[in-house]
Amino acid sequence: MAGAVTVEQFCKKYRDEESCVDILAALRWGNGFHCSHCGHNGATVMTTRRLPLYQCQACRRQTSLIKGTVMEGSRTSLHKWFPALFLLADPDSSTNAVQLTQILSVTYKTAWLIFHKIRHAISCADAKQLLTGLVDITFSNYNHTNYWKESSQPQLNQVPFIAGATTNFFGEVTYFKLKQVHLPSRPTSREPLDVDYDRFIMEHVSSQVRNPNVYKYENDFRASETLRLFCQMVTDSINDRYFGVSPKHLQAYLDELCFRTINSVRPNRGVVRLFKMLATTATITYKQLIAPARMPEPVQFAA
Ligand SMILES: [Zn+2]
Incomplete structure (x- = not known):
């Protein structure tokens, strides 16, 4: 090969x-x-x-x-889009938008927009891909203190997310999903949050899966080891590369991380898949990207 x-x-x-x-x-x-x-x-x-x-x-x-693709409406030449796409998908690369500015000789806004449009294609493809077969679901937090001022209350620096994985008979993970949970306020107790697993299952798990395993405690030892390790590396993976991201754009970075991790098993697999996504996904505009996030209905805490 x-x-x-x-x-x-x-x-x-x-x-x-x-x-x-x-x-x-x-x-x-x-x-x-x-x-x-x-x-x-x-x-x-x-x-x-x-x-x-x-x-x-x-x-x-x-x-x-480029009509009907992620590049629609872009004045940036294709031979600048192509390396950006390669760098976002390549598991050995750690390029962020600031570095992309220098590599492509474009403004920061252009570099930021190119990367976010590519992430949009990844998120669209992920939305169509449901977890199937043996499914483990658990819960963890992303810590964004590199980006935001550190709070005296550590839990305020955390953004919770639900993590789901399709595993095979050997316990190997074949697909990951990380979905940000929007909470109206953070409780101060150490009790596990009663986040809306039902919504996650409805939106991201195939209806053919009869009993997905839901582990409500963070780092529950019963959940797939690969999924637990993946949850533990989320904060460092995102912060090492992007120096922390705001909760507003976190979901796009979580989808990107899942995409990279799933495709890191074979050289250049991510690049090939990402090209296909880019060519067949309608674009998103700068205005849409910076618009206030539409939050889902707040979830309820356990009584
Ligand atoms: Zn025709």
Whole structure:
């Protein structure tokens, strides 16, 4: 099997727009052009612009290569998007938006937006993927003190999340999910929080799973060891790379961490999967990204 491709090799291969166009077209339309209006397969390609424009030979409607993808509306060239995508998916990379600014020679806002749009594609793909088979669910906290002023009450620095995993007969985890829990206020006792596991199960576990195992205490020894270890590394993994993230954007970083971890078992698997997601996910705008988070209904504490 071929070894992992390095970022240098990758950037050399996709060094200009021309080299990126064919791969993106192949990812969008694996079996050749497909008109989203009439379904026709033939198109006339116009190459007078930066990116090719496809005109359907039946209905004559035009579509650009990046319409309907995460890159739609972006003025940043494809050969800058490609390394960003590689760096976000590569398990050996620890690039954050500040470093991406220097690598791509773009503004911080552009680098931040590119990474968040890629995370949006990851979150969309995760939303369609339910936990199946043997499912373990537990609870843990992300500690964001690197980002926020440390509070005299340690629990105020923590953001709770529910962690779920699909495990196989050998206890190996084949899929992870981490979902932030929104609490109206934090209790001061050391009692476990009665977070809404039912909602998590409804939204993220296949209805074919009859009895998911729910462990309500943090670090419960009965839960899958891999899942417990994963929960324990969440804070360090995110803070080492991003120096702490705000609760507002935490969910996107949790989804990214799950994606990276699941795909780290094989070289470049994450990169390949992420390219496919990027080419087939509608974009999110800067305005939508910075809009106030829509919180779910508050959960109830145990009586
Ligand atoms: Zn058409």
